[in-house]
Amino acid sequence: MEKLVEQVWDYTKHAKFYSYRPNYAPKTIDxxxxxxxxxxxxxxDIGAGTGNLSIMLLERNCNVVSVEPNDAMxxxxxxxxKGQSIEWVRATGIDSTLENSYFDWVTFGSSFNVMDRNEALNEAHRLLKKGxxxxxxxxxxxxxxxxxxxAEDTIIEFVPKYTRGTRREDQRPIIEARKDLFDNIVYIEEDFYFxxxxxxxxxxxxxxKNPYWDLETKEGNELFxxxxxxxxxxLPKEFDIKYTTRCWSAKKYK
Structure with missing residues (x-):
């Protein structure tokens, strides 16, 4: 049987802390x-986690199916x-179990990097209507x-080889390589303060979740x-801190 993503990237211990993350820039979603x-x-909404992006979509009158393999999340x-126009499904981004050619939009909010991106594009294409x-x-x-x-300088003091993985990469080459599935690539980047x-x-x-400190282990906890x-x-007790929402989109043209 195919392993669920959660068995590779287990976010169970991290789930309760997701509410402390800033959500995506509202104008980008608009x-x-x-x-x-x-x-x-x-x-x-694939890899929906605890619903951060799903909630923003619901606020904009979308009908949302949220796919998330991790039970705690x-x-x-x-x-x-609760009580909103949403369905939650226990499945992965590469085998969502959802209906063919049914959706207007397939979203990956901070989740595209935790699965095989090529397979995720195949699955998104399967789920989408033409256009x-x-x-x-x-x-x-x-x-x-x-x-x-x-914060970054402090981390590097303790973890000199610290990197941020595929989530920081330009996703355009990944999408461009699948012109058989998607075209009309649009990139949006928006700064905001939180x-x-x-x-x-x-x-x-x-x-x-990263490979440098594992909160499941004594050593990881001590380092963190x-x-x-x-x-x-x-850092001061309170502050405004700058983030950037980055988003790549592409259209299913056949």
Missing amino acids: MLITLVGGKNLKVA REIGIERT GYFSCMWNHRDLNDPMQKI HQSIENYINAWRSV EKISQKIIER
């Missing part, structure tokens, strides 16, 4: 709604979206922001606590 076109869009999402859109997006810390730079307390900023870091303590010492 622009994407305009790009996809129409009202009451049918959207498959999905349960939080179900609770957060429908695929979008993948992330929030990135602006490393030139003074607050973010302090007000955070130092406690919430550290909690947001607890939601991050050392980094956190230094960041707490170096």
